[in-house]
Amino acid sequence: MKEIHSYWAYIVLAILIFTVINAIIGLTQKKQFTDKDLRVGLFTLIVSHIQLLIGLGWYFMSPWYKALKMGAADVMGDKTARLLAVEHPLMMIIAIVLITIGWSKHKKKTEDAAKFKTFAIFYGIALLLILSRIPWSNWF
Numbered sequence: 342m343k344e345i346h347s348y349w350a351y352i353v354l355a356i357l358i359f360t361v362i363n364a365i366i367g368l369t370q371k372k373q374f375t376d377k378d379l380r381v382g383l384f385t386l387i388v389s390h391i392q393l394l395i396g397l398g399w400y401f402m403s404p405w406y407k408a409l410k411m412g413a414a415d416v417m418g419d420k421t422a423r424l425l426a427v428e429h430p431l432m433m434i435i436a437i438v439l440i441t442i443g444w445s446k447h448k449k450k451t452e453d454a455a456k457f458k459t460f461a462i463f464y465g466i467a468l469l470l471i472l473s474r475i476p477w478s479n480w481f
C-alpha cells in the first residue's frame with residue numbers, strides 16, 4: 342500500500358502540474374476552453390481521489406496512526422512523526438477538497454476565461470499545499 346501510494350504520487354503531481362500550467366496558459370492567451378481542457382481537469386480529479394483512497398487505506402495500517410493513538414503528545418513533539426501522522430494527511434485532504442471544489446465550480450462558469458481561472462486558482466492552491474507537505478526526504 343505504501344509503495345502504491347509512493348508511485349501514484351508521481352502521477353498525481355505530474356497531471357496536477359500539467360493542469361495548472363494548462364489553465365494559466367489558457368487564461369493568459371485567452372484560449373477557448375475545449376473538451377481536452379475539461380478532460381485534463383477531470384483526470385486530475387480522478388487521479389487525486391484515487392490517491393486519497395490509497396492514502397487513507399495506508400494511513401490506518403501505518404505505524405503513524407498507531408503512534409498517534411498511543412500518544413498524540415509524543416507524535417506532536419516529534420517533527421518527522423508529526424509530518425507523517427498529522428500534517429501530510431490533513432494537508433492532502435484539504436488539497437483534494439480544493440480540487441473537488443474547483444472542479445464543481447468550473448462547471449457552473451459559462452465563459453472560457455472563468456473556467457481556466459477557476460482551475461488555475463483551486464488546482465494551483467492545491468498544488469502548493471501538496472508540495473509544502475510531501476515528506477520529500479522519505480520519498481527520494
Ligand code: HEM
Pocket residue numbers: 343346347350353354389392393394396397399400403404405425426429430431433434436437471475476479480481
Ligand atoms: C494528493 C495526495 C497525496 C500525495 C501526492 C501524497 C504523496 C505522498 C508521498 C510522496 C509520500 C512519501 C512516500 C514514500 O515514503 O515513499 C507519502 C507518504 C504518506 N502519505 Fe501521502 N500523499 C497524498 C495523500 C495522502 C492522504 C490523503 C493520506 C492519508 C489520509 C496520506 C498518508 C500518507 C502516509 C501515512 C505516508 C507515510 C508513509 C510512510 O512513510 O509510512 N497521503 N505521501
